[in-house]
Amino acid sequence: MIDVQADAAHNRMVVTFVAxxxxxxxxxxxxxxxxxERIDLRQHHGEHPRMGATDVVPFVPFADLPMGVCxxxxxxxxxxxxxxxxxxxxYYGEAARRPARRELExxxxxxxxxxxxxIDDPDRAPDExxxxxxxxxxxxxxxxxxxxxxxxxxxxxxxxxxxxxIAKSIRASSGGLPNVKALGFELADRGLVQVSMNxxxxxxxxxxxxxxxxxDEARRRGVEVEASEIVGTIPLAAAVGVVKDAxxxxxxxxxxxxxxxxxxxx
Amino acid sequence: MIDVQADAAHNRMVVTFVAxxxxxxxxxxxxxxxxxERIDLRQHHGEHPRMGATDVVPFVPFADLPMGVCxxxxxxxxxxxxxxxxxxxxYYGEAARRPARRELExxxxxxxxxxxxxIDDPDRAPDExxxxxxxxxxxxxxxxxxxxxxxxxxxxxxxxxxxxxIAKSIRASSGGLPNVKALGFELADRGLVQVSMNxxxxxxxxxxxxxxxxxDEARRRGVEVEASEIVGTIPLAAAVGVVKDAxxxxxxxxxxxxxxxxxxxx
Numbered sequence: 001m002i003d004v005q006a007d008a009a010h011n012r013m014v015v016t017f018v019a020x021x022x023x024x025x026x027x028x029x030x031x032x033x034x035x036x037e038r039i040d041l042r043q044h045h046g047e048h049p050r051m052g053a054t055d056v057v058p059f060v061p062f063a064d065l066p067m068g069v070c071x072x073x074x075x076x077x078x079x080x081x082x083x084x085x086x087x088x089x090x091y092y093g094e095a096a097r098r099p100a101r102r103e104l105e106x107x108x109x110x111x112x113x114x115x116x117x118x119i120d121d122p123d124r125a126p127d128e129x130x131x132x133x134x135x136x137x138x139x140x141x142x143x144x145x146x147x148x149x150x151x152x153x154x155x156x157x158x159x160x161x162x163x164x165x166i167a168k169s170i171r172a173s174s175g176g177l178p179n180v181k182a183l184g185f186e187l188a189d190r191g192l193v194q195v196s197m198n199x200x201x202x203x204x205x206x207x208x209x210x211x212x213x214x215x216d217e218a219r220r221r222g223v224e225v226e227a228s229e230i231v232g233t234i235p236l237a238a239a240v241g242v243v244k245d246a247x248x249x250x251x252x253x254x255x256x257x258x259x260x261x262x263x264x265x266x
Numbered sequence: 267m268i269d270v271q272a273d274a275a276h277n278r279m280v281v282t283f284v285a286x287x288x289x290x291x292x293x294x295x296x297x298x299x300x301x302x303e304r305i306d307l308r309q310h311h312g313e314h315p316r317m318g319a320t321d322v323v324p325f326v327p328f329a330d331l332p333m334g335v336c337x338x339x340x341x342x343x344x345x346x347x348x349x350x351x352x353x354x355x356x357y358y359g360e361a362a363r364r365p366a367r368r369e370l371e372x373x374x375x376x377x378x379x380x381x382x383x384x385i386d387d388p389d390r391a392p393d394e395x396x397x398x399x400x401x402x403x404x405x406x407x408x409x410x411x412x413x414x415x416x417x418x419x420x421x422x423x424x425x426x427x428x429x430x431x432i433a434k435s436i437r438a439s440s441g442g443l444p445n446v447k448a449l450g451f452e453l454a455d456r457g458l459v460q461v462s463m464n465x466x467x468x469x470x471x472x473x474x475x476x477x478x479x480x481x482d483e484a485r486r487r488g489v490e491v492e493a494s495e496i497v498g499t500i501p502l503a504a505a506v507g508v509v510k511d512a513x514x515x516x517x518x519x520x521x522x523x524x525x526x527x528x529x530x531x532x
Contacts, residue, residue: 246512
């Protein structure tokens with residue numbers, strides 16, 4: 001178990017654990033069984049959209065594990081969720097079986113209440129199980145994906161418009177940098193504004209790239225970067241990528257990290 | 267064993283291995299015994315200065331090991347070198363017992379032949395053993411230090427003077443950046459020049475700092491950076507430091523590297 005996050009406003013818990021591929025599906029099933037027993041979505045309220053007591057289960061490759069292994073694990077887990085707990089399953093991300101289901105937001109749109117009313121529409125049919133939500137536990141999104149990076153850049157201005165403009169100029173959905181989601185926020189108590197991002201594929205667009213584009217866009221508007229913040233964890237490969245990009249060292253490799261070489265021997 | 271380097275010109279071998287503190291002195295002693303048995307400095311010639319068949323043995327802390335542990339290991343190893351193999355020992359680096367011996371270059375200056383003639387001078391007296399070199403195996407420098415970083419920046423010019431000037435402006439010994447050794451070289455076959463460096467304490471002066479100073483110094487002379495190269499391994503903390511410096515993220519911590527968090531649990 002490497003991380004647990006929960007708070008009253010969201011009224012949900014995000015659990016991050018690491019296991020050998022041979023053990024991880026059993027561990028995830030044990031968690032899902034407890035959630036199914038204890039959480040009744042008809043009684044549940046929280047700020048975040050959700051469609052299941054076990055809402056979303058992404059399998060994320062650690063270190064050098066191939067994505068294909070995580071996709072197989074996701075499909076194994078999804079089949080067992082239906083077979084053992086009678087929870088219908090939607091595959092998303094790299095494990096998606098329909099192109100329209102690659103994005104989690106699209107799978108979960110409308111949440112439990114909406115899905116309960118429309119699960120018999122052909123285009124909302126689950127990938128595992130019958131088109132009927134579990135009465136108390138809803139449905140579950142099961143996926144495979146690389147780690148996301150949550151990354152913010154703070155700007156020395158109180159002009160929210162600057163953050164919003166820059167966010168718009170870099171986000172993938174408005175033609176900016178690929179695999180970047182971005183929003184502009186005010187940090188009113190600190191007299192700053194923030195460009196808040198999710199980098200959904202650091203192999204395509206990494207931290208140094210978005211930092212330097214935001215810095216240049218801010219300078220064009222006469223604004224300086226105050227600092228940036230990496231939220232939570234990032235894979236070693238992403239940190240190695242920042243070194244490569246920032247100091248123009250295209251040949252730098254992960255096994256030049258001393259710890260990586262030693263740990264890899266164990 | 268994580269690295270072995272040897273070549274005919276140097277006629278020496280650099281062996282890097284990792285071990286638990288409780289085992290590392292025995293392992294180093296086993297290596298020193300073989301070197302003492304097989305290498306006779308009276309027959310040995312090579313490009314690199316040396317004063318011992320086992321020339322220099324630095325104990326380098328890995329991951330979170332305190333330096334004090336490495337200093338104790340160095341002193342334990344040094345005492346055993348004298349006691350078991352009759353090789354006089356000089357402590358250097360963090361393990362030095364005289365301020366004048368902190369720098370390896372000063373301890374080793376003149377090599378075996380010079381030391382053999384002057385070891386009875388009071389200021390050349392060994393820290394372990396009698397003031398007499400071992401007839402065939404000389405003397406050994408034993409130290410404790412953090413990992414060195416070998417780092418080069420290549421410049422898009424054939425003007426060697428540019429590399430030499432920049433090397434001079436950044437090296438610690440001519441008033442540049444602390445803990446930086448730097449020389450200018452020609453890479454004639456590639457039409458480039460190179461600023462070649464050793465960073466002796468990346469906690470004080472790290473890769474991003476020297477890269478950005480060299481880039482700015484080169485630009486002032488109308489020259490661009492071609493690329494840089496990190497030679498061999500660097501500690502994870504140094505890579506994390508580059509991320510912090512390059513994207514202005516002073517709060518970024520080593521345990522935000524996913525692999526670090528997982529490996530630390532094992």
